Amino acid sequence: MKIECPHCHLSGELNDQDVPLDGRYIDCPRCNTGFHVKKPATQGWNPNLMSVCPHCNYSTFTDEMFEVCPKCGLQGSVYQEKKRKQEEAEQHKQDMERLQRSYRQDDFIKAPTKEPEAAIPLVPAPVRYTGWGVMAVAALVAAFGFFGVMGYHGRDLYTQINETALEPVSRGAIFLRHGLFPWVLTLYGCGMLIVASQFVRLQHWALKGLEWGGWAGLAIGAGYEIADFVGWVRRSSDSPSLLYYLVGLMTTLFMIALWVALPLALIWWLRHERITDEFLEP
Template sequence: MKIECPGCKLTGNIDDATVPATGLAMTCPRCKMQFTAERPVLQAGAALAMMDNCPSCRYATFSEEKFAVCPKCGLVVADYQKKLLAARQAEASRQNAPPPRRVQEEAPPVRITEEQKRRDEESRKKFGLDKVPGAVEVAEPVTELPRVETPLPVFIVGWGTVIVAILLTVYGGSGIYEYLVKVKEAKAAIAALEETDSTTVLFFQFLLFPVLSILYALAMLVFAVQFMSMKRWFAQAMQRGAWAGVVLIALMKGTDMLFWCRRASADASFSYYATGLFGDILMAALWIAPFLALAEFFKSSLYEEIDNLFT
């Protein structure tokens, strides 16, 4: 057991087995003070707690003798066992306790734009993710839009324009053929050292307007087909094309009159000029009449009545 001098506080250890119940008279080797070393009074529970090997200072009795208080360091075995039991219980409770929850800082919710929603919806529809598994799809009836029948005036004007465009294409083709014949004749005249018109004159006289006529006729052909499909934009294009046709025919026949006069000899009679000019004026009137009629149609009340049917 551990003893302590009450005077100089010198400590030491003695075997508690040598201490009688009435105490043991001791003399301090330092201060020579006499005092009585009494055997420590242990509680009932502590008295049962005994060991032969001190876990603190490694003191051992090396016999069957046991001690409740270490004679070397004064360790109380009962207190040591209580601390050891408390430590074991704390360790067991710590192992059995659920792991601490990690509190993560919640990120602010991501705002989805309308464009992203639209793309996600398209992706789900593309890969069939919008369909419920096992569900039976029922085909929804398709409601057809009411079909607008082509009014009779539109039908007549459209097909009339198609016919005129075809005739104008044929007329332009005959002009190109005539140009090729004239070029061949000019080459033969040059080979025979005869005077003839230049290539530029032949181009303006026989090729320029036939080519323009064919291009114009093809454009009007497309406009007429779409016009009969009740397309508003092509109706406006046909209205402008009608006046463009009047200008094209006027320029074409005016050029023919100039070249007719240019080909006349110095002593040409009045009947020569009259015949050529009258023929060109008559042809111009015949070609211009359909386009003037088309332009007047778009100004008439008949067109105003069906204007709201165009889309």
């Protein structure tokens, strides 16, 4: 077939087999102008003619061609135009995908998947500060009791007390008076340290454990002061005055108030909603 550039009118020949039915885009070798070349339709040939309907598969099973399907009414021209637009849209989509991949080469490299790490529970500030405060006080109590245990010498006290006592004092009584309390403080302080360390880790049992520890501290302090008051009365003369008992009682009540203030404050705070809400079951 003969072709001609519409710009510089350069003419030439082109094989019909190299031109598809919908035409071909060619660049002029002289002026580099592009133009579209369409294959001339042969006489009696219509590209819209069909032998089989692509919609309902109707066919005459002969060489007869039709442009409008006699069964469903599909027009060949409409079908060819729709098919051409679909092919152009698909080609445009593929071209855009190639363009995007050419600009983003790193899309082909996938980072290795990481295993999800176990979530570390965040300790709320009220729980954290309460636990630290209890651990600090418990460490002081345990240290005070430990030094008392290290400073207790039962034999020396037994000899010293019996030298000046009007009646002999047993070793058990001396231990209950001077050696038991340091041991109680040491064990109590160590126990509260352990419970408080689990409290800051949001262990549910530690909340109740700290409350029990508060009640235990209250009982230890009150019991010690009451025992000291009993000793105060026993150390008195045969006929002590009322003022003597009053001074001892007021001193005991004051010391009990000091002992129970901190445990009661701890128990009240542990029952506060700012603490209990953090230990609710999920």
